Amino acid sequence: MIRTEGLTKRFGSIIAVDDLSLDVHEGDVYGFLGANGSGKTTTVRMLLGLVLATSGSADVLGHPMPADWRTVLPQVGAMVEGPAFYGQRSGRANLSLLDASGIGGNRHTRAGRVDDVLEQVGLGHVDRRPVRAYSLGMRQRLGLAAALLRVPRLLVLDEPTNGLDPQGIRDIRGLLLALNAAGTTIFLSSHLLAEVEQMCTRVGVLDRGRLVLQERLDVLQRPTGRVQVRTSDAAGVRALLNGAVEGIDGDRLLVRTHDAAELNQRLVGAGIPVLELAPERHSLEDVVLAATSIAPDRELR
């Protein structure tokens, strides 16, 4: 769906994106992670033809961008750096105006399509109020509605849950996952690890303009080969397993073993009360922090 090769963007002497080779497959929910200022937005803008690359190439939906924007962009829905609307008009009027602005916006079916996307994002009930009176969360939903207007094959979203309350985040996550299940590929740019962890199937990590990691999420979150045990008899576990215990923190222990079931059996067999037992996994946070260096906007210049 998205494939870039050596994609590079310089702004003067600053290299915003450096030799980026992305590979997003059809059906992915791709999490594009990076600190603020790492080049995520510039990359998204290059994929959409807003910013022109200094060198390298970007193929979106199998066509080169920005050369084939006429073919590509009608099949892409996007939200870049927050939604933007004409504040004095209603949400419905804004969507109608956007729909009327380009090709494929059949006038007769417009009202129906606008209603559909408003319903999808949970804004079916609002009307008449100008967008400037909307809350941040409502604007965010309206931005998503605008992205969905073309029934896109690819959704490119930059921080889609920004400004939403927990219920709103859940709604949107549910909507995106449903769209993905129906075949929409989602490219989700975010600095929120939790958001990516909950939704994405593949992850790319950008650090100061360079892609430092690109992998399936379940591979990144593979087991560490240790099992976490919580018990009221930590000393008993230690005595039983001897060298396999790698750490104790109060009633929590880390045990080196690949077989959680066998460990459980041994503990129970020895009469040790097991309160919790789970294989330890690499957390996305650890993986990302290990792959990246200091965030660029915290760096001393």
Place this chain on the structure above:
Amino acid sequence: MIGVEIAKMLRSRRTWSTILLIDSLPTLVAVLLALTDLGPRPGTGPAFLSAVLTDGTLFPLAALAIVLPLFLPIAVSITAGEAIAGEAQQGTLRYLLVRPVGRTQLLVAKLVSVLVFVVLTILVVAVTAYVVGTLLLGQADVIGGGVTSVSGSQLTTQELALRTLLALGYAMLCMTGVAAIGLFLSTMADSPLGAALGTLTVLISSTLLLTLDAAQSLHPYLPTRYWLSFVDLFRDPILWRDVERGALLQVVYVAVFLGAAWANFMTKDITA
């Protein structure tokens, strides 16, 4: 897309308040003239103003001469400066471009919408001025229908109407020149205000240089040089020289600045 842009412009409250403001000055002048009957002496003040006291049908031209040097260019600068930079500042530019709307297409639509604004404003000014003029100041020679040209000879009503239309067209062309400069700066600047002020700076500099003898060699190329030459259309016979030069100069300005606007916008990184 062109229709959408025109609709946006027509439905904007600012468009109509601007037109109302522009329209109010000549109307005020007409009321004052009618009340006091004190016109400027012939040869002083804005063109035609001394003649309208005797003939209200000339008032559209007087109104044009009143708004053309300052009011109208300000309004056109603001509208043209807003075109791209306004969308950029609101953030709506990126969503229009990924909608997708082609960059050339967007620029053309914006240009057309600014031109519609120009035509609309000038027509509103002319029509109100005609109505106000004939109502308040009366017509000079209802039977003969003739009015006195600037050169002193008589013009028939038909001649007058034709020349008035020519003058309006000429004023529109001059404002198109302003619109082209404004549109170019609108693709350059980050804020619509910056683009509008930049355009006004160009026009004010031009007006200033026109008063400076040392800049004599530049005068024929300054954008505001021939703006008021439409007065020559009411000489008998018509003095075409300055009108022709003015029209040609505006065409060159329009071509150069629109070309520059297009070249800049096509290669611009949209980071707003």
